[in-house]
Each structure stands twice: as structure tokens, then as C-alpha cells.
């Protein structure tokens with residue numbers, strides 16, 4: 001359920017800037033509109049300002065400039081406890097001196113809810129995360145994954161419209177993390193809440209989100225649904241940050257009809273789709289996903305340019321093969337091919353010709 | 368190793384043995400004995416040190432509080448007579464003969480002063496009676512009763528004989544009774560001490576009230592400071608910590624002098640108040656050489672003992688707890704009361720216990736700035752140690768203090784739990 005009702009703008013950041021020390025801007029001109037019921041992920045390297053944005057939304061940091069609106073009303077001056085936003089912290093922040101039940105009861109008590117209502121809601125929330133039997137335990141008596149579920153239940157128990165999660169799965173092992181990703185996604189869909197999720201795990205971002213905002217250096221580099229982000233990155237940062245990516249530097253030789261010819265530094269010509277190059281003679285970095293490169297010319301469009309390559313390393317990984325090649329002087333050009341019928345095992349030193357469809361090679365800005 | 372595990376698995380609930388058939392428990396104990404012995408040798412020096420400097424003196428003090436043989440050791444014959452007769456027996460010629468012999472011997476051995484002092488503890492004004500009669504004891508001839516009464520007719524006083532009978536027993540609870548303003552009459556019944564001697568209960572009460580007040584003030588002042596220190600970046604907080612620890616690093620006399628300069632009648636505080644017109648020149652506030660002085664100075668001195676345990680508890684509490692509480696809808700006060708405060712309880716407990724126990728036993732500050740109304744029980748203990756030389760009473764007072772503190776400790780354990788204590 002992709003809720004791309006973005007124009008009604010449940011959460012709106014408008015020209016938001018943030019500086020902690022008055023010297024550097026940690027968040028530079030953030031504009032972001034999040035629709036009701038959307039699952040939006042903030043993805044980016046460490047220090048790119050994701051947590052800061054979340055904290056401004058939750059009310060623990062004030063925006064140095066700009067306006068944040070929640071459901072149409074500006075919340076810059078609303079204190080955190082009046083915002084009604086559920087929040088899951090990276091270290092869970094379960095109150096250690098209270099039992100699980102008391103932890104969940106806390107947000108209901110401060111809202112002055114009656115005992116029977118509280119018990120009903122607590123039970124519902126615990127059942128939701130399959131932790132019904134743990135109400136009397138202390139957080140310290142739970143495993144990491146169980147604590148995570150309780151933190152989730154506590155953030156949801158008072159029925160907030162908006163839930164913020166700051167790397168909620170960062171402390172879990174891979175298997176548990178994948179399981180929890182599924183559960184969170186499932187909860188999001190069944191409850192219809194809006195989720196703003198922070199992570200620096202791109203796999204997590206790709207599998208869970210309706211849209212992903214890629215952060216770098218205090219700016220959103222690209223805001224798009226996962227498939228678009230992966231297949232049509234708008235600049236070199238996004239291309240290299242999301243997924244594996246072969247990069248070939250060169251100069252634009254010809255550009256026409258949404259197709260560019262790029263001359264590599266070693267003189268070869270390749271095909272690409274221009275993204276942020278516009279003129280002949282511009283420096284560019286061509287980005288190609290490893291799984292989109294072909295060994296077999298018959299799989300490519302008739303006029304596609306082919307290029308010579310030499311196999312350096314061949315790694316058998318079961319379901320896929322990973323071949324590292326020397327291409328146009330670059331020694332870390334990687335091709336991933338599926339282990340299908342008739343797929344050949346290649347030897348180092350072998351000479352091959354490779355190519356790709358022009359729309360899969362994207363001519364981006366030089367880094 | 369492999370067969371051992373196999374065997375363990377095989378025997379199941381039966382007695383476990385190692386591969387060579389020895390019981391597992393014995394084998395484990397033997398394996399650990401060496402390590403334990405070595406660990407014991409390492410702590411032995413400290414153990415000896417503590418025994419010599421702490422446990423033995425405390426034991427001696429407790430012993431002294433119930434034992435004083437100043438009379439029994441130096442008046443053997445009279446002590447014998449007391450032992451053989453019923454309490455309340457009229458002293459007869461035998462008794463006076465024993466008294467005469469003991470007085471003579473004690474005067475020659477120059478221990479008559481010790482005897483007089485011991486009786487004097489229980490009955491004021493009797494020390495001189497012993498020393499003066501002792502000087503004449505060489506010339507006593509039978510009948511001794513007449514001879515002694517001729518030397519001083521105060522010897523006929525039945526109260527004196529009752530007192531002597533009591534002090535003739537080396538072990539007696541009298542010092543403890545005295546420490547709580549009680550005494551024993553001639554029949555051995557426990558009665559209240561004469562009104563002019565009832566000071567100790569009042570002083571104990573005052574000591575505990577003032578120590579409690581100081582603890583409360585330290586908590587009130589120290590809690591926000593500790594919180595500030597715990598939330599500031601480490602560099603700044605270390606710098607501020609120096610200010611907190613300053614009382615430790617300045618000499619006691621310097622500190623006391625500065626308190627006097629600040630607080631005395633013509634001191635800085637009063638002068639400022641007068642200059643700003645808040646009080647008139649004739650109604651300067653007495654802030655030193657009374658209880659106020661004791662409370663102000665001791666709060667300052669004991670504050671670090673409150674701040675340090677609080678700080679060490681607060682530092683590791685991540686800010687996300689309070690943030691979580693706030694995001695869940697709690698106002699900042701509710702978040703503090705229900706989430707932050709409970710987590711700092713171990714620090715509050717440790718700090719309060721430390722400050723209170725130190726405050727209860729504090730001696731030097733009340734002596735310097737307390738005046739008469741600011742004296743605490745320790746000042747009386749010091750007085751009995753140094754001036755009246757009634758060490759047994761001093762020991763009994765100290766033992767009562769120790770007992771009260773231990774009871775407090777026990778109460779704390781029952782109410783809060785001793786594992787809820789974090790000293791650093």
C-alpha cells in the first residue's frame with residue numbers, strides 16, 4: 001500500500017536548517033513532505049543529520065530556521081509531550097525500574113486513562129508483538145529482540161498517528177533483524193500509521209520503505225521509492241551509496257535523444273543514459289549495476305557498444321557468480337551473473353567482450 | 368576430558384565424578400583451593416591492618432564501655448565484702464576494717480586517686496573524700512568504724528556505700544545507663560538521672576535532628592549540581608568537579624576562618640544585609656557560634672559526599688530515558704518523578720547514608736563554629752575522652768552512637784535494600 005498522497009502533507013519540513021554550534025549547518029535547507037500512512041526512510045552515512053531531523057520532529061531539538069508542520073499545524077513551539085508522536089529509540093530506552101506492563105502503562109497513565117482501558121490496550125499491544133506472556137518481566141530479563149518488540153509496543157500502545165524509529169534494529173543480529181523488518185512493515189500496514197524510519201542499512205531501507213530519502217552532508221540527495229532509487233539514482237553519491245555499482249570515468253563524446261556516447265580514459269566508447277550531464281565534452285562518471293552487465297552480445301540491443309575485458313577473478317557463490325574484470329583500466333569492475341543453465345565457469349586471464357543496454361548505464365556527475 | 372563429560376552425561380542425576388573416578392565436587396574444590404589460598408595471601412596485609420587499627424580498638428572501646436575496674440582492682444578487700452553480703456547490708460566493723468586496709472594500701476600504691484575518680488563518676492564530690500582519708504589511713508587503729516568516721520563523717524552516708532557497692536563490680540551497665548540519662552539507686556533499681564545531669568538524650572536527639580537536616584540540605588543542594596555535572600560534556604564537568612571537591616582540598620582552619628569572616632556579627636553577610644537596608648544595624652543575625660553555624664559549615668563540608676555518589680549514578684543514565692518518557696506524553700515534571708528520580712535512588716540512598724553517618728559523628732566543625740547550642744554528641748564524647756577522662760562513659764556514648772547508626776543501616780536495608788546502594 002504505497003500511500004503516495006504526498007500533497008496532503010501529514011508531516012512537512014519547510015526550509016528547515018539546524019546548527020548545534022552556530023558555525024556549521026548540520027541540516028541544510030531540508031524540504032520534505034510525508035504523506036499520511038506513508039513509510040518513509042531516512043537513509044544516509046553516519047553524521048549526515050538523520051537523527052537530528054528526527055529529534056526536531058519529536059521536539060527534542062529546535063530547528064534553527066524553518067518550519068515543521070504536523071497534520072497542518074506548525075509544531076515548532078509545541079513541547080514534545082504534546083506532539084503525540086510515538087518513538088522507538090536505538091537503545092530501546094525501556095524504563096529499567098518498571099516491568100514490561102508498567103512500561104506500556106506509562107503513556108496511558110499520563111493520559112489519565114482508566115485502569116480497565118489501560119489493561120485492554122496493554123494486552124492488545126503486547127499481543128500485537130507476540131509478547132503477551134511477558135508483562136511481568138523486567139526489561140533486563142528480556143533478550144535484545146524481545147526488548148525491541150516491547151519498545152515497539154510501547155510506542156504504539158497509545159495509538160499515535162506518527163511513529164519515529166531511529167535505527168531500531170541496529171543492535172540485533174542479521175536474522176532477527178530481517179524478521180523484525182517484516183514485522184514492523186506488517187504492523188505499519190495493518191495499523192495504517194505513518195512511520196519515519198532512520199537507518200544506515202540500505203537493504204533495510206529498500207525492503208521496508210514506500211519512499212527513501214537519501215541524506216548526505218545535511219541535504220536530501222534523492223527522495224524516491226526504492227526501485228527508482230536503485231535503478232535510476234540521480235547522482236553519483238546515491239548510485240554508490242545504494243547497492244553495488246561499477247564506475248567508469250570518461251568524457252561525453254556525443255549526446256542526443258536521451259542517449260550519450262562516452263569516451264573512457266583509455267579511449268573506448270560506451271553507451272549511457274545522460275542523467276546529470278547535458279553538453280558534449282563534459283566530465284562524467286558512468287555507473288552500471290553489476291547484474292546488468294552481459295557477457296552474451298545476443299542479449300543486447302543490436303547497436304549496443306561492446307567493450308573488451310579480461311577476467312581477473314571468478315568467485316562461485318552458489319546461486320550467483322561474481323566475476324571481477326579489468327575494464328578500461330579499472331580493476332574492480334564486477335559482474336554478477338545468475339547460476340543458470342549454460343552459464344560458463346570462467347578462468348582468470350580469459351578475454352571476453354561485455355556490454356549493456358544504454359538505459360542501464362547512467363552518466364552521472366563526476367564525484 | 369572427553370570421557371569425563373561422557374561419564375557426567377552417563378551418570379545423569381547420580382553423583383558426578385571426574386575421569387579418574389574422584390567425586391567432581393572434591394576435584395573442583397582441590398583445583399580451586401590453590402587459587403583461593405593465593406587470593407587470601409594477597410588480602411592478608413590489609414586484613415591484618417584492619418584488625419589492628421579498627422577491629423581491636425572498636426572491641427576495646429565496647430569492652431571499656433561495660434568494664435571499669437578502677438575500684439575493684441585497687442580495693443580488693445572491700446570488694447570482697449561487697450561480694451559476700453546482700454545489697455542494702457549495713458556496713459559493719461568488718462566492712463570498715465576492709466575499707467581501712469584498702470585505703471591504706473591504695474594510698475601507698477598511689478592509686479587512691481583512681482579509686483576516687485571511679486566513685487566520683489557516679490557520685491559527684493567524692494574524689495577528695497578518698498584522697499584526704501587516704502592520707503590519714505596509715506594511722507588508723509581499730510575500731511576502724513570510729514576511726515574512719517572521725518577522719519570524715521561523710522563515710523557514714525548510705526548513698527556512698529550503695530555507690531561503692533555498685534562500682535565494686537568491674538562489669539556494669541552503669542555507663543550505658545548514664546549515656547541515656549539513667550542511673551541506679553542504692554537498691555539497684557533503674558531510675559532517671561538527676562535533672563541537672565540529663566544532657567545526653569537531648570544531645571543525641573539534637574545530633575540526629577541536625578544530621579538529618581544537613582542530609583536533607585545536602586540532597587536539596589547536591590541533586591541539581593550532580594545532574595548538571597552528569598549532563599555536561601566531560602571536559603566541562605571535570606572542571607566543575609574541582610569546585611565541588613574544593614572543600615576536600617582546603618585546610619579545615621582556612622575554611623573555618625572563612626566561615627567566621629563571612630558569618631560573624633560584623634561579617635560580610637551581615638554587613639551586606641545592613642548596607643542594603645534589609646536588616647537594621649541593631650538586629651544583625653547570629654549565624655555562627657550557634658546551631659546555624661554548625662548546620663551551614665557542615666552542609667558545605669559534607670556536600671561532596673552527596674554529590675559524588677549521585678553523580679556516579681546519574682552519569683551512565685542515557686538522556687533517552689527522559690526523552691522516551693516525554694515522547695510518551697509525560698510532562699517534564701512527570702518524566703523526572705517517574706523515570707529519572709527512581710533511577711537515581713541508589714545514589715540518593717548512598718549519599719544520604721554517607722552524609723548522615725558522617726554528620727552524626729562529626730566533631731571538629733561543631734567544636735569550632737558551633738558555640739554552645741551547636742555542640743553535638745561527639746563533642747561530649749571528646750570532652751569525656753580529654754577533659755573528664757571518663758573513658759568508659761565516652762566509650763558507652765560512642766557505642767550507643769554506633770548502635771544507632773547500625774540500626775539505621777539495617778532499616779535502610781529493609782526499606783530500600785542494600786543492593787540499591789551505589790557509592791561510586
Ligand SMILES: Nc1ncnc2c1ncn2[C@@H]1O[C@H](COP(=O)(O)OP(=O)(O)OP(=O)(O)O)[C@@H](O)[C@H]1O
Pocket residue numbers: 020021026044045046047048049050051052053200
Ligand atoms: N547534541 C549535539 N551537539 C553538537 N553536535 C551534534 C549533536 N548531535 C549531533 N551533532 C552533530 O550533528 C551531525 C549530525 O548528527 P546526527 O546525529 O544527526 O547524525 P546521524 O545521521 O544520525 O548519524 P548516525 O548514523 O551516526 O546516527 C554530526 O556531525 C554530529 O556530530
Ligand SMILES: [Mg+2]
Pocket residue numbers: 050051052166
Ligand atoms: Mg543517528
